[in-house]
Amino acid sequence: MLIFSPLFSALHGYDEIMLSRRLLFG
Known part of the structure; x- marks a missing residue:
């Protein structure tokens, strides 16, 4: 989980x- 969390x-x-x-360019 410690590796997956940042990902x-x-x-x-x-x-x-x-x-x-x-939203800005649509």
Whole structure:
């Protein structure tokens, strides 16, 4: 879990960036 947690956090952060880009440029 200690190894997976940062990976999940990074993926979640990337997903938030993509969603905000869609909202701004969509």
